[in-house]
Amino acid sequence: MGRGPSIEARKNASDAKRGKIFTKIIREIGVAARAGGGDAASNPRLRTAIDKGLSHNMTKDVIERAIRKATGELEGVSYEEIRYEGYAPGGVAVIVDCLTDNKVRTVADVRHAFGKFGGNLGTEGSVGFMFRRLGVLHFAGGASEEKITDAAIEAGADDVVVYPEDGAIDVLTAVESFEAVRDAMKAAGVAPDEAEVTFRADNDIAVSGETAQQVVKLLDWLEDLDDVQNVYSNAELGEDAYG
Numbered sequence: 001m002g003r004g005p006s007i008e009a010r011k012n013a014s015d016a017k018r019g020k021i022f023t024k025i026i027r028e029i030g031v032a033a034r035a036g037g038g039d040a041a042s043n044p045r046l047r048t049a050i051d052k053g054l055s056h057n058m059t060k061d062v063i064e065r066a067i068r069k070a071t072g073e074l075e076g077v078s079y080e081e082i083r084y085e086g087y088a089p090g091g092v093a094v095i096v097d098c099l100t101d102n103k104v105r106t107v108a109d110v111r112h113a114f115g116k117f118g119g120n121l122g123t124e125g126s127v128g129f130m131f132r133r134l135g136v137l138h139f140a141g142g143a144s145e146e147k148i149t150d151a152a153i154e155a156g157a158d159d160v161v162v163y164p165e166d167g168a169i170d171v172l173t174a175v176e177s178f179e180a181v182r183d184a185m186k187a188a189g190v191a192p193d194e195a196e197v198t199f200r201a202d203n204d205i206a207v208s209g210e211t212a213q214q215v216v217k218l219l220d221w222l223e224d225l226d227d228v229q230n231v232y233s234n235a236e237l238g239e240d241a242y243g
Contacts, residue, residue: 135172151190158174
């Protein structure tokens, strides 16, 4: 019987994943600061990116340095926002949001990923109409459904979704009211574990077996690309999707 990876190997893998998350958040902070200014009080996108950094234990010094680079106080790399759309196996729609300093490299990496796992890269707008942009406040399992629901209604949220399999709860908001709802729920003593503006599909596509496994491999591969910030899909994956 073979041994699993050593403690050191698992730690190295965890550190590498944490490093990628940090890189993505720092890029988002930089783009938000460059687009809307370095004052988080008047820049909602920057405020959300900073909150995400803090939730991953990013230090304030690292965050401040990213903002100063973006606003020209320190020398830094300029990143461009690009969105790619395409299809994974089984007709699953995929949106890939990127921040890059080299569009040629990025599109080659994304196209290679789609081709490698049986999908295909589409044109702009080819799948975007299947998704809607909304705010999501996520609470891990174990949180009080009654308390969260009451606070969400009071704060003006659009919907509350409870996932019976693990007890997790999502509070959904319109993009325009995301900041107000999040701040009101925090003030009510109900702070989410994660809060972000994201894309969700209007209708999911169920895939299973080998098709689902290929979809998972594609999504994981895309997520792992250095230039990719976020990956969205309308895949509804069965229990056999992970091999």
